[in-house]
Amino acid sequence: MERFNVLFDNLMCRFKKQLPEYLTYHNASHTRYVLDKAVLISQEERIDADQLDLVKVAALYHDSGFLKGMIEHEQESCEIVKADLTTYDFSEEQTQQICQMIMATKIPQKPQDLLGKIVADADLEYLGTDLFDIGSQRLFDELRHFNAGLTRTEWVKTQIRFLESHQYHTVYCKQFRQPKKLEHLAKLKDELLENS
Template identity: 30%
Template sequence: MTLIEKTQDFVSKLLKDKLSSEYTYHNLNHTQGVVKAVETLCEKENVSDLDKELLVIAAWFHDTGYTKDAENHEVHSAVIATSFLIEKKVATDSITQIVALIKATEKKYVPQNELEKIIKDADYYHLFGSDYLFSCEGLRKEWQNTENKTFTDKEWALLNFDFMVNVHQFYTEYAIANWQPLKDKNCIALQQKINAKADKSITKEKKAKKIKTEKTEKPEKSERGIDTVFRVTLGNHTRLSGIADSKANILLSVNAIIISIALSTIIPKLDNPKYVHLMIPTLIMIVSSVTTIIFAILSTRPKVTKGIFTRQDIEEKKVNLLFFGNFYKMPLQEYQWAMNEMMKDKEYIYNTMIKDLYFLGVVLERKYRLLRVAYNFFMFGIVITVLSFIIAFKMIGN
């Protein structure tokens, strides 16, 4: 077996057995591709057989360092190659040249001679290949596996485009003349991919903006609906309170008139024995009217609270600032501060409105309950009074 064949067997076995499966780009397939590219360039650049042997061996070994560590893998590759070549009794000068060629594949290294240019160009053979985009995905997956680097499709395309346009260059005459045009085609394909991603991104942004607008409009519509509910309910409560007050005023007026008539016309005559039979009916009428007036007054009598609050009450959201009875004794500045604090918190505002409606409802219930009692007293009082007057007059008639 020739030295190249022995090298091929050794490296192939090493990469198959020792290289982690996480290396989806820098693997045996990549190494074989570099070797093939080296052979092509050696032929086209008229390299001697001895130099070709050195280049091919260096190509086989250039990424074996990944079996040790990705960082400074060129150094590890050189160590592995040196150990193998010493074992095979290769001349020291040749080993030195092979090691130099391996180290020339370092990403930022600028080749200094023709052989270094050849291996440098060969190492990037994938840039002009028809499967360039597929090869890039292998490198992308490898970086994700080994370095925890993740990229969006657009970021990855931009990164590769920048490398191809602004970083990488071919050095050999053959590569410049024949591989560069193919690389340029891949650049165009990459640019088209970037543009497609950009268009797609714009479309997504428009859709996202539309969805966001719709979502924004929905809460606004929902909030308007809530405001309408509060406004209508508050209006209903206010109207019901006004109706209750009107009913109470009717009772007060009617019963005040009844009492006035009784005091001015009937009661003065009760001293006369002739009208003694009217005493009980008159008493019933007066009692029912007074009782009705009392309950009517109770239904409309306002209840005023202490009218003060503390800052702690505001911070704990305990105070209903929409009801005058909770703030009428407070200084204007304190009330303004409290209202501003409440308006900063939507939940506090809605809870305050809910409390306001609730306690208005409680007040309304009390009003209508007392009014019902007042109307009952008035109704039954009138009926009993009329009946008692009828009975009294019948007794006199008999």
């Protein structure tokens, strides 16, 4: 998909130039990771090539709204993708589908269909992997930029609440990511007990 490569290169260039340094989590690296996982989960969920094209665009743009700021960044991401796709051969229906997938990543996640489930799960796939601690630390560092008083204990409590409320949506992530996520939750609870 030639147009995807152009969209990818253009957006990564904008991220490099415009995203602030303090975004240690919501950055180009996270976007590339989510894109990679969206492709993996799509293959596991056996969607067709046309659907995969749309999933990839949604995954690529899901956090592009951070170019404008943190508030309602999913909605901002939709505005950015709509503007960018006008010069490419996407139908209005396809653009709407892409926006629906982007909105599926908004917390609490409420995906409307399988494609939304794939992008939502790709966004938080790391919760059920060995990369959880790294991702968690990056997000903690980012949040401390806005709230310097955020303590490790408060962060652990936040993470526990988040992991308890989060659920995966695809068959693949329920089977292969949920068990590890529960291990991380148990470790966080142990840490909280040790430090209380």
